Amino acid sequence: xxxxxxxxxxxxxxxxxxxxxxxxxxxxxxxxxxxxxxxxxxxxxxxxxxxxxxxxxxxxxxxxxxxxxxxxxxxxxxxxxxxxxxxxxxxxxxxxxxxxxxxxxxxxxxxxxxxxxxxxxxxxxxxxxxxxxxxxxxxxxxxxxxxxxxxxxxxxxxxxxxxxxxxxxxxxxxxxxxxxxxxxxxxxxxxxxxxxxxxxxxxxxxxxxxxxxxxxxxxxxxxxxxxxxxxxxxxxxxxxxxxxxxxxxxxxxx
Ligand code: ADP
Ligand code: MG
Numbered sequence: 001x002x003x004x005x006x007x008x009x010x011x012x013x014x015x016x017x018x019x020x021x022x023x024x025x026x027x028x029x030x031x032x033x034x035x036x037x038x039x040x041x042x043x044x045x046x047x048x049x050x051x052x053x054x055x056x057x058x059x060x061x062x063x064x065x066x067x068x069x070x071x072x073x074x075x076x077x078x079x080x081x082x083x084x085x086x087x088x089x090x091x092x093x094x095x096x097x098x099x100x101x102x103x104x105x106x107x108x109x110x111x112x113x114x115x116x117x118x119x120x121x122x123x124x125x126x127x128x129x130x131x132x133x134x135x136x137x138x139x140x141x142x143x144x145x146x147x148x149x150x151x152x153x154x155x156x157x158x159x160x161x162x163x164x165x166x167x168x169x170x171x172x173x174x175x176x177x178x179x180x181x182x183x184x185x186x187x188x189x190x191x192x193x194x195x196x197x198x199x200x201x202x203x204x205x206x207x208x209x210x211x212x213x214x215x216x217x218x219x220x221x222x223x224x225x226x227x228x229x230x231x232x233x234x235x236x237x238x239x240x241x242x243x244x245x246x247x248x249x250x251x252x253x254x
Contacts, residue, residue: 012097013105015086015182022182022215023049023072028081030067030238041067042078043238049217054209056229057219063235065219069185072217073106074098086182103131107176107214109186113168115160121171122147122156128178146174149211150204166197173204177212184209184216190225202228 015022030042041064049055057065070076072083074090083090085105093101108114115124122143129139147153150170160168169189176184186205190198202218202225209216218229226232227246234242 013086013088013101013182018051020051020087021048022051022053022086023217024082024084025068025072026082026084028068028071028078028083030064030071030076030078041238042071045081045235045238045240047233047240047243049215051215052209052213054206054216054218054228054230056226056232057217057235058221058223058226058232059219059235060221064238065235066187067238068235069187069217069219072183073108073185074102103128104179105182107179107181107184109169109172109176109184109189111188111191113160113165113172113192115168115171115175117160120157120159121152121163121167124160124171125174125178128175132179142178143174146177147171149177149208150174164197165193166201169193169201170204173201173208177208177214180212181214184214186216186218188219188221190220190222195222195224198222199224 025045025047028042028045032039032041045064045068057068059065067076071078072085074083074093077091085101088101090098090101116127119127125143125146126139129142134142144153147156150173152167152170152174155163155167160171163171189205190201193201202220205216205218206228208214220226229246231246232242232244233240
């Protein structure tokens with residue numbers, strides 16, 4: 001342990017050992033509204049994700065993908081069932097602990113990028129590091145490394161409006177990785193991009209899952225992107241109807 005480094009992000013949350021799953025979803029049920037207007041968005045979803053796995057979540061619009069990602073990321077609480085990230089049962093956390101888990105252990109990527117318009121690319125990536133009060137030097141080094149990782153070295157001082165959609169999503173991916181999350185959750189990250197840019201962004205996600213050792217769950221309804229996942233889970237009407245392991249083509253050996 002060196003003196004000048006900040007505590008590891010989310011050190012309070014035990015990830016468990018390498019052979020334990022990174023994510024366990026147990027019989028999740030969720031609904032919106034009440035009475036006759038109740039919508040049953042999830043109707044008993046269970047699965048386990050290994051460390052380092054890239055899981056694609058497919059299913060039509062309305063099948064429950066966003067709801068599932070929100071429950072896994074602690075943005076909403078299920079009506080019943082459990083989400084366990086590492087060794088942390090989300091239902092056992094207080095509001096402030098959940099906030100801390102979301103900040104330090106989970107990275108989110110949204111279809112709409114979600115960058116802060118007045119901040120530069122580097123400042124956007126640095127936001128999660130500032131939130132956990134990382135040392136400025138550590139923050140600057142991590143931001144530079146992440147921007148290089150997503151292919152945006154040299155774009156540090158550009159604001160979102162000065163970047164293409166694909167570049168903005170790369171910034172958002174770098175930001176999501178800032179605190180070395182245990183879990184990366186992406187909700188249709190290529191939904192606003194053209195096909196070629198979307199494929200490049202998905203290939204980037206594939207590469208960072210390997211290089212950063214993160215575990216990722218990516219909702220997409222683009223069939224071309226499913227081939228890059230280790231595994232495809234299909235949701236239909238709030239239940240898992242297919243769970244299929246893929247043999248992933250190694251991008252290094254084409
Ligand atoms: P997907 O992301 O696969 O399109 P969602 O999780 O967004 O699916 O939606 C699942 C179901 O829940 C749909 O029937 C949707 O209309 C409904 N739903 C989602 N969010 C809300 C909400 N905030 N209020 C009411 N119904 C919702
Ligand atoms: Mg959705």
